[in-house]
Amino acid sequence: MTILLIDGSSRPNSNSAAFGERLLVGLPHQTIHLASAHLNFEHDYRETNHPQGDPSDDYDHLMAQFLAAETIVLSTPVYWYNMSGQLKVFLDRWFDSFTHGVSFAGHRLSLLIVGADDPVHKAQPVIEQSVKLSCDWLKMTFLGTATAVADLPGDIQKLPTLPADAQKLRQILTLTTD
Numbered sequence: 001m002t003i004l005l006i007d008g009s010s011r012p013n014s015n016s017a018a019f020g021e022r023l024l025v026g027l028p029h030q031t032i033h034l035a036s037a038h039l040n041f042e043h044d045y046r047e048t049n050h051p052q053g054d055p056s057d058d059y060d061h062l063m064a065q066f067l068a069a070e071t072i073v074l075s076t077p078v079y080w081y082n083m084s085g086q087l088k089v090f091l092d093r094w095f096d097s098f099t100h101g102v103s104f105a106g107h108r109l110s111l112l113i114v115g116a117d118d119p120v121h122k123a124q125p126v127i128e129q130s131v132k133l134s135c136d137w138l139k140m141t142f143l144g145t146a147t148a149v150a151d152l153p154g155d156i157q158k159l160p161t162l163p164a165d166a167q168k169l170r171q172i173l174t175l176t177t178d
Helices: 015-024 059-068 085-092 094-099 124-138 164-177
Strands: 003-007 029-033 071-077 108-115 141-149
Touching (some): 015 029, 015 071, 085 094, 085 124, 094 124, 108 124
Parallel strands (some): 003 029, 108 141
């Protein structure tokens, strides 16, 4: 069983990455920091002679890691009531894979959200509209969401314990790795 943590924060050593690492401590996993990758925006080339996709960036390499994992944990801060731009571009690029017949079916996906101002409420569009609906459409299994309140660098490391929804998600992830 392989787990891939995809950190969508723009900040190195982010609370989003720390949340994922704390959630997955002791579980075998790899981590990708999207801020360290070069991703171009999605270009829709349907109904043209141009092939769908963009081989000039890191997307194909990232997607190979994604497809090799059985479970994917996405982690993002809440920016203006949505996921980070880095994570949104990565999800938008799934269209390239989908149009080339790549199957997302069978992959399990969970979502970690970090925000300073009521992230449980303000992240609902990310959870319900972006991630859950994408999982449904692509036939991935959505395992759940965990949310943490953090603002300043290092806030996640200062939490005495993970929030209850993160502890529950960790139990689910632990069961799926056996």
